[in-house]
Amino acid sequence: MEFSLQRLRMLRELDRRGTVTAAAGALHYTASAVSQQLAQLERDVGAKLFERLGRRVQLTELGKLLTAHAEEILGAVERATLALEEAQESVTVRLTAGVWASVASGLLPRALTALAAEHPGIKVRTRELAPEETADAVRDGSLDFSFVIDYSDAPMPWDAGLERAVIAVERLHAAVPAGTVPAGSVSLLELAEHPWILASPKSHFGRAMRIACQRHGFEPKIDHEVEEQATAMAMVAAGLGVTLVSDLGLILRPPGVDTVALASPLMRTVSIAYRTTALRRPSMQLVIHAVRGAAAELGLATETTLP
Structure with a gap:
């Protein structure tokens, strides 16, 4: 049989x-x-x-x-x-990765270009998923690895059957209509009276941003719920409200949007999640090295822990 x-x-x-x-x-x-x-x-x-x-x-x-x-x-x-893989002098393998928009647009092209130049036998295919779904897909075996996020205000629960390697630490910035905030930095509380554009509370990003606002003493008045940072910034450019955007999301910023530093920094850690059994795979270590290198070239910290 x-x-x-x-x-x-x-x-x-x-x-x-x-x-x-x-x-x-x-x-x-x-x-x-x-x-x-x-x-x-x-x-x-x-x-x-x-x-x-x-x-x-x-x-x-x-x-x-x-x-x-x-x-x-x-x-x-x-x-x-x-x-x-361990027996081969050069690694030849196909890997499937779980990604989301800002990683796919801001980090992965640089990383995969470098990986292809140094290790052409490693082919990485990608599948876009919501960040909160990617770890489950790795555990279940439908992905070889995925990118996952932890926010300083809302760390994700972790599966003991998975390992993770920190890739980058991003700051979150206020994204506001051009000219709205003339100062060099702004507190979340100063934005409390503005209409907000945020992801739904079902998403990890949406929950983390609501928790951050609550910690600063207010409930954001949300006029528009959209999941992608690029969509949220397009609505900011139209004057429909304010939002928060990560370092990697800044590559998607349209004209008409100012990004302003937060007086009390909000951070998120981007990691690669993979099964514990894949820890010794040469291909996984080479992928992690390439992505960390791309993050460093973009000026992102690669080893700092969340505050």
Whole structure:
């Protein structure tokens, strides 16, 4: 009997998530595609592996047995990949990375150009996800590594099964319509009466910014909820409100927006997250080195911890 690694991953995700829809979302497939592949896995095995209980799916005893072996098989594949990398004089590998907009536009092009020049055998593909989703995708194996964020006011909970390497420490700046704030710096409280443009509280960025405002003694009056810094700054340029933007986000700043330093600095740490089993992979260390080098060239601190 031959097993498809792809189908074993789907079975593992079904066990973890409890629904086909959730498993499909974690693996970036459609629910119908996952259903078809799981049905084919049952045909391959010749036995029922799961049963539906309302909206959820429960594995049968045989399904649980196969899932336990799937963990061992997929772990063995990862260990074999590591062994092959360590045995090669030059590294040849394809990696998939989770990114978000400001990293993809402000940091990654420089890093991947340098990586390609020095180590052409390492090919990095990217997938844009919300920052709060990327770590889960690494843990589940659908990404090899991802960029993650911690804010000084709202650090993210961390998965003990993942490692992280700090890449850059960014400052957050006030982004205001041109000429609105003539001073060289401004406190958050001084911006309290302005309309705000922020990401939704469901996002890590949106929550962290609300916490920062609350810590400075006010609730921001949010007129517009948008997720991307580029979109928020475009609305700032139109005079619709103020927002906060990171160092990497400044590359996306349109005309008509002033960026002003915050009197009480807000910081965020950008890291690369990867599975603990990938710690020894030469390709991972080379990627981290290239991205840190790109961050340093942009003038970003690469080792400072959050205040």
